[in-house]
Amino acid sequence: MEKRLFILRKIKLPAFTLLECLVSLLVIIGSVQVYQGLTQVLSSQVHYLSDKRQEEWLLFCQQLQAEFEGAKVIKLDNNKLYLSQRGQRLAFGQSKKGDFRKTNANGRGYQPMIFGLKSSAISQNGNLITINLTFEGELERSFIYAFEKES
DSSP states (O other): OHHHHHHHHHOOOOOOOHHHHHHHHHHHHHHHHHHHHHHHHHHHHHHHHHHHHHHHHHHHHHHHHHHHTTOEEEEEETTEEEEEETTEEEEEEEOTTSOEEEEETTSOSEEEEEOOEEEEEEEEETTEEEEEEEETTSOEEEEEEEOOOOO
16 A cells, blocks of 8 residues: 555646636736726727717818808709809719719819718708718718808
8 A cells, every 4th residue: 555655646747836826817817907908998989080070070061151151052963062152163062982072063173071971962942952961880960051042
């Protein structure tokens, strides 16, 4: 029987020590904290982008109001709004590249006003023009402008 005990004492089995357990716990805690930090950064980026989209929309509305002020509607054709302003004929509408832009009536020269559009629809009801825009995040916005009645 003494021989057996002697043999068992010489066999070394790998064991999970307390030190190894503490190191593994530190690694797990560190990984969770990194993951939590990354999700917080991602969340703040999403909030920043949504605020940025709102700022772009407000700037777009201000630009359209400035462009439409004092202008007269010529026609609404092919989802484009044609205006006459200070002797110039201008066109406003969505381009094939996904932006809403201002051009002259012939389509030459362009000024993109807002980007990231999925679709747009322009409608007219008397002197009231409604521009409905759908952005690539399924965000929908409407711009309504009442032109002065022609006398």
